[in-house]
Amino acid sequence: MQETLTRLTFPLSTTSAPCSEEEFVARFNQRPGKEARMGYDCPLCRNKEFVLRVENGFHRPYACRCVTIRQNLTRLRNRGLLELYERCTFENYHVTEEWQRGARDCALSFQKSPLDGWFFISGPSGCGKTHLCTAIASQLILSGHDVQIHRWVEWAAQAKAAVTDSGAYAALVQPLKDCEVLYLDDFLKVQHGTRPTAADIRLAFEVLDTRYNTPDKPVLLSSELSLRQIAALDEALAGRIAERSRNHAVQIGSAPGRNYRFK
Numbered sequence: 001m002q003e004t005l006t007r008l009t010f011p012l013s014t015t016s017a018p019c020s021e022e023e024f025v026a027r028f029n030q031r032p033g034k035e036a037r038m039g040y041d042c043p044l045c046r047n048k049e050f051v052l053r054v055e056n057g058f059h060r061p062y063a064c065r066c067v068t069i070r071q072n073l074t075r076l077r078n079r080g081l082l083e084l085y086e087r088c089t090f091e092n093y094h095v096t097e098e099w100q101r102g103a104r105d106c107a108l109s110f111q112k113s114p115l116d117g118w119f120f121i122s123g124p125s126g127c128g129k130t131h132l133c134t135a136i137a138s139q140l141i142l143s144g145h146d147v148q149i150h151r152w153v154e155w156a157a158q159a160k161a162a163v164t165d166s167g168a169y170a171a172l173v174q175p176l177k178d179c180e181v182l183y184l185d186d187f188l189k190v191q192h193g194t195r196p197t198a199a200d201i202r203l204a205f206e207v208l209d210t211r212y213n214t215p216d217k218p219v220l221l222s223s224e225l226s227l228r229q230i231a232a233l234d235e236a237l238a239g240r241i242a243e244r245s246r247n248h249a250v251q252i253g254s255a256p257g258r259n260y261r262f263k
């Protein structure tokens with residue numbers, strides 16, 4: 001990008017456009033670029049993947065947010081998740097009960113200000129927690145945020161298997177610490193009839209403690225375990241989740257009359 005930037009930067013005096021610099025830049029940015037890719041047609045740059053801005057007397061190109069959006073969409077497609085992300089929207093989340101309305105409104109509220117803490121939703125299988133987390137993640141992706149998405153069971157199994165290989169372990173774990181937004185689906189889920197092991201807890205704490213100690217590192221967590229059940233496994237881990245998600249925690253009880261409460 002640096003070479004491109006140097007090549008494309010030029011003084012305003014060399015332009016011959018009969019309009020203001022802002023108008024020139026706006027017209028340039030709306031000039032059609034390439035074909036839409038990954039099903040995303042960018043309204044900002046018309047798929048050129050960069051936009052011009054007027055800055056200190058120069059037209060300066062910046063990478064458009066659609067670059068990150070397409071990287072996210074490519075990752076989803078490569079993992080077979082693209083269809084899920086197109087299907088699980090807020091519009092498709094059916095609300096017939098009050099607890100569903102509460103859960104959806106909490107998710108919508110988080111999605112509007114995602115840097116304001118974490119989002120935690122717990123409840124039994126099939127209560128819609130993955131749908132709501134997916135809808136949030138989808139909106140963040142389309143807003144240009146870098147979102148890493150992992151199912152706990154598969155990712156944790158890989159990370160635990162790599163624990164004696166520092167290079168492989170770091171390659172699996174570091175992206176979850178560094179990414180802008182992290183979504184862990186079915187957090188701490190293990191095989192039926194078993195409990196998360198000490199290795200599971202260490203792994204969860206390592207990732208979430210790093211993000212807890214770094215400003216503006218949003219996390220989305222869906223789990224069959226309530227905060228109380230997580231606290232029974234590890235109080236410090238549950239405490240960090242509870243503190244960060246204090247404005248956006250939904251805990252759905254078991255049927256009948258599933259309930260929710262905000263912590």
Ligand SMILES: [Zn+2]
Nearest residue numbers: 042045064066
């Ligand atoms: Zn763009």
